[in-house]
Amino acid sequence: MRYLSTRGRSPALSFCDILLGGLAPDGGLYLPEAYPRVCRAELDAWRSLSYADLAFALLSRYIDDIPAGNLRALLAKTYCAKTYAFTRPGSDAAEITPLRWLEKDRLGLLELSNGPTLAFKDMAMQLLGNLFEHVLEKRGETINILGATSGDTGSAAEYALCGKRNVKVFMLSPHGKMSAFQRAQMYSLADANIFNIAVTGMFDAAQDVVKAVAGDAAFKARYRIGMVNSINWARVLAQIVYYFKGYFAATENNDQQVAFCVPSGNFGNICAGHIARQMGLPIARLILATNENDVLDEFFRTGVYRPRGAAETRVTSSPSMDISKASNFERFVFDLVDRDPAAVRELWAEVDAGKSFDLSATPHIGRLPAFAFVSGKSTHADRLNTIRRAFADYGVMIDPHTADGLKVAREQATGDMPVLVLETAQPAKFGDTLREALGRDPERPSALAGLEDLPQKVEVMAADADAIKAYIAQRQ
Numbered sequence: 001m002r003y004l005s006t007r008g009r010s011p012a013l014s015f016c017d018i019l020l021g022g023l024a025p026d027g028g029l030y031l032p033e034a035y036p037r038v039c040r041a042e043l044d045a046w047r048s049l050s051y052a053d054l055a056f057a058l059l060s061r062y063i064d065d066i067p068a069g070n071l072r073a074l075l076a077k078t079y080c081a082k083t084y085a086f087t088r089p090g091s092d093a094a095e096i097t098p099l100r101w102l103e104k105d106r107l108g109l110l111e112l113s114n115g116p117t118l119a120f121k122d123m124a125m126q127l128l129g130n131l132f133e134h135v136l137e138k139r140g141e142t143i144n145i146l147g148a149t150s151g152d153t154g155s156a157a158e159y160a161l162c163g164k165r166n167v168k169v170f171m172l173s174p175h176g177k178m179s180a181f182q183r184a185q186m187y188s189l190a191d192a193n194i195f196n197i198a199v200t201g202m203f204d205a206a207q208d209v210v211k212a213v214a215g216d217a218a219f220k221a222r223y224r225i226g227m228v229n230s231i232n233w234a235r236v237l238a239q240i241v242y243y244f245k246g247y248f249a250a251t252e253n254n255d256q257q258v259a260f261c262v263p264s265g266n267f268g269n270i271c272a273g274h275i276a277r278q279m280g281l282p283i284a285r286l287i288l289a290t291n292e293n294d295v296l297d298e299f300f301r302t303g304v305y306r307p308r309g310a311a312e313t314r315v316t317s318s319p320s321m322d323i324s325k326a327s328n329f330e331r332f333v334f335d336l337v338d339r340d341p342a343a344v345r346e347l348w349a350e351v352d353a354g355k356s357f358d359l360s361a362t363p364h365i366g367r368l369p370a371f372a373f374v375s376g377k378s379t380h381a382d383r384l385n386t387i388r389r390a391f392a393d394y395g396v397m398i399d400p401h402t403a404d405g406l407k408v409a410r411e412q413a414t415g416d417m418p419v420l421v422l423e424t425a426q427p428a429k430f431g432d433t434l435r436e437a438l439g440r441d442p443e444r445p446s447a448l449a450g451l452e453d454l455p456q457k458v459e460v461m462a463a464d465a466d467a468i469k470a471y472i473a474q475r476q
């Protein structure tokens, strides 16, 4: 399998060649040259597989430069009950992504947040950690992962890379701006290859330092600086698996159709659903839910894609969906324009210049219904109401992001097939909003009791790129 850039001006590469990189050299995103189609007999055979075996069946179609035996072992090591053990009472960790019906055969929660950081990012990031280690070892290379986080992505990356050979992680976070739980989660990691740096200032200051360091090409090459951002193809690929797993859990045979509802920000999660559907999984609808930052809802309603500026990006109580533009959206648009890289280049010339584009008056819009997307948005008041109603009606506590999904799923449900809402985080991570909605603390998986009491390891530094560069250089 070869991988192409959505902008069509970079050479096609193999999986391991694009694993450690980010954007293609022409500014585009990598996608496989074609999506492998899954036939009915394969779906029948895959229905009873364990998560790790299903992951192998799917990913071996996309990865042909890691020997099958090694890939199988990496997947078995990644998708085991020990790693995804942070379930709520009553869920079976061996399922990795257990399905919890709220209304039998009608409305379900696909639990994707039972990994070490209690958010769905662990599903892909844990695999990325093992893939990185394997490929670096084979090539005799090392890497320094540099990132800035306001909570979620950084901790998922640290938990995926802690203790891995040939990898060091330098993660910047805004000093004093994360919750006690988030701080404890990141700073209590004791592994010698993890460096937490709390930068004075807001998240943007930390992000600017990362951009400045990564923008120094000589430093970046000398210290082999890498990133694990959401445009990484392997992350999207890993996420395809749970759409299949969820489909099999919700249905009795492969004639049935389901809908998935996905709380969305950077379009990474639902992009995997789109690809699963292109592969032939019987998904009748992909329901995209946004919060007040409704860039994507606007597109699917009107055909206009209008990225927002920082001033127009709202800080909400579902913070991991507070995006101004959706970095993975270009992958979907590449398919929508029938994989014409010239069309993508034209559209992203606008986006990269800070402008919007409108497909409503172009022939491309005629193809949109075939992709089966619908969308809706949710507000702070909707989140609170949805959290209350889920607790009252089903006795289930949900997090604010999943609440955005459940709210939109209810609006878009057609009643003739199951709707599975992807649970993107556990409520334990968002105590403030849960207390506001329910007047009580969220449940926490028992394995994380006393997390805040563990010793913490963090360095407080000014938001100064030169100081961060020196810090990295001293630790090689």
Ligand SMILES: *Cc1c(COP(=O)(O)O)cnc(C)c1O
Binding pocket: 119, 120, 121, 152, 230, 263, 264, 265, 266, 267, 268, 269, 270, 320, 321, 401, 424, 425
């Ligand atoms: C990252 C994240 C999202 C958004 O997912 P995308 O892949 O960026 O669309 C939603 N909910 C939670 C809890 C997240 O961490």
